[in-house]
Amino acid sequence: MIGFYARTAALCGTMLLTAPVFSIEMPPMSEKEAAAAAADYQKYCALCHGEDRQGYANDDAPSLSSKSLFISGFPNQISLTVTYGRRGTPMGGFSNEVGGPLDQKTINRLLTWLKDQSGAEPDEQFPSVVTGDIVRGEEIFAGECAICHGENGEGEIAPAIGNPAMLALTTDNFLRYAIENGRDGTDMPAFGPLLSAEEIDAVTAFLRSKAAGWDTGAPALRSPPSLEDWVLNPGSSAPLFKLKDELYVKAAELYQALQDKRRMVLLDTRVPSVWQMAHIEGSVPIPYYYDDFEGLAKDLPSDGTWIVTYCECPRAAAESVDRKLRAQGLQNTAVLWEGIQGWVSLGYPVAVGQVPEDPKDP
Ligand code: HEC
Ligand code: HEC
Known part of the structure; x- marks a missing residue:
């Protein structure tokens, strides 16, 4: 068994210990900017995420109003999702870098507005790497999570958390936070009261071990090219x-x-x-x-x-x-x-x- 250190989404910013932790700038906004962001939201996002950000209007798009999402994911995780999308899901990338309609400034404005609406005070000091016992994590996943997320994380009545693109774009702690605290106002329960900290680490590490796809098994260490x-x-x-x-x-x-x-x-x-x-x-x-x-x-x-x-x-x-x-x-x-x-x-x-x-x- 490998005690899996588990992550692809090591944002350089979080690892360059001497550099500022987050490089994506999200300055506070004026009323005029907030109004523009609210209009962008209705134009580009409400179709799936709902007029009031409640989620599940179309395509099983998750809630964009839960505090938990923004505490753990703002700005980087959320920005990456909206910039690049999640391949293989209806969530497309909106950045003009990948052919979408919005420039990064407009995306940042929209995300700052969403964060403000949720009432979250994001915790930028979030440590990023979670280690845990993946074999134990697999059992927990089958017992507690598969019923909603699907046996292979393909998403049943809940997001496809086995999606490699999603896993590649999120930090361990973004996942762990959702598992421990749930997503308020949605069906995602808080497992904090139900599982021990080690069990939550284990299931997080298990999810991360699927970053290259659900069927690839646990990778063994590989030697770098000589x-x-x-x-x-x-x-x-x-x-x-x-x-x-x-x-x-x-x-x-x-x-x-x-x-x-x-x-x-x-x-x-x-x-x-x-x-x-x-x-x-x-x-x-x-x-x-x-x-x-x-x-x-x-x-x-x-x-x-x-x-x-x-x-x-x-x-x-x-x-x-x-x-x-x-x-x-x-x-x-x-x-x-x-x-x-x-x-x-x-x-x-x-x-x-x-x-x-x-x-x-x-
Ligand atoms: C065509 C439908 C659709 C539209 C339009 C759409 N989304 Fe999504 N979005 C989704 C789906 C579906 C997911 C979940 C993907 C998955 O299973 O991982 C998602 C996921 C997300 C997530 C990740 C949430 C989480 O819980 O991790 C964010 C953030 C997000 N969308 C923001 C936006 C924003 C901002 C817009 C508008 C600019 C937008 N979306 C437009 C369908 C959509
Ligand atoms: C009762 C159904 C249900 C169960 C059981 C459940 N989830 Fe969820 N989960 C959801 C829903 C619904 C969401 C999307 C919430 C939202 O709209 O933000 C979610 C979201 C998540 C997210 C965030 C995904 C993202 O795209 O940001 C993670 C990670 C997650 N669940 C992991 C787990 C794990 C691990 C377990 C088992 C320990 C589990 N869930 C059990 C319903 C469930």
Whole structure:
């Protein structure tokens, strides 16, 4: 059994301990802005989430009025859901970055308004990682949760909490908070009085272990690529990336280059435990806190091979590694614009640790 540390959604902001915890700015709003946000809500969201945010008007869309949701999820979790949507559910992404109708400022205004309406005072100091016994968690899920969420988390009369996109975009504690406190004004019960803290941790870790899909079993730890495998497709030519702001490569372009088997190096700049959970195939875990960039620069090719970094939030950790590589004189470096969360939300594939024959007995 693996004591699973469990998460893909390690927002860089929450992990760069010296940086501000949240980078998404959500300033308080004027009356005029609030009125504009209320109108946007009616125009874009009320159809499914209900005129009064009560939920369940259409497509079983959950409530957007519960305090619990905003205490645990504002701003990051909620913003990511609305920006990118939840693939495989009727909740589409609204950001113009993914082809939606709204720019990020308008989304932020709308979310601040929703938070104010709910009366929540979000707790920004939320710790992010929950560890627990996934095998125990699986039993609890079957006994307590499947009746509403479906045996495979596919969503019966409650949201599809087994949805990989949803799990990739939420922190452990966002899930844990919903389990412990329920969602006021909805059918989601508070399990705080019913389960012990360890049991809640266990079921949270179990859900997180499904981040790569319900059927993949528990991943075993995987070794990072060895040095001679860092350059992907070494015999092939380099892709012709058109960088945005001379720094960013878009997910679609990167995906195409990987499909075309172009030569490049991919660096995953998050904490390596998150690389274990899910990463872009072929990437090397070089976390933002790596301490020998001089040595690293010597290990990386200097023949114009692209070195693409990515992280999660979407960009702080990757930008920091990219800056250090450029300072070492490396050229042709780029940062994945959408981050891995955007990558997952856009439906591009990720790899997880190797799956043992019998997932229960690695
Ligand atoms: C076509 C229907 C539809 C529309 C329109 C829609 N949503 Fe959703 N939304 C959903 C569904 C369905 C889910 C639940 C998805 C799931 O199963 O995970 C959801 C989930 C969410 C969540 C996550 C809630 C939670 O409990 O974690 C947020 C936040 C959200 N929507 C905000 C919005 C906002 C803001 C708008 C308007 C800009 C909007 N939605 C428009 C259907 C919709
Ligand atoms: C009686 C039905 C019911 C049971 C039992 C139940 N849930 Fe829920 N759950 C819901 C509903 C309904 C929602 C959506 C609430 C809303 O509108 O915000 C929800 C929401 C959630 C969410 C938040 C999902 C999101 O998209 O933000 C999580 C996580 C969750 N449940 C986990 C669990 C776990 C784990 C268990 C078992 C320990 C469980 N639930 C048992 C009905 C249920």
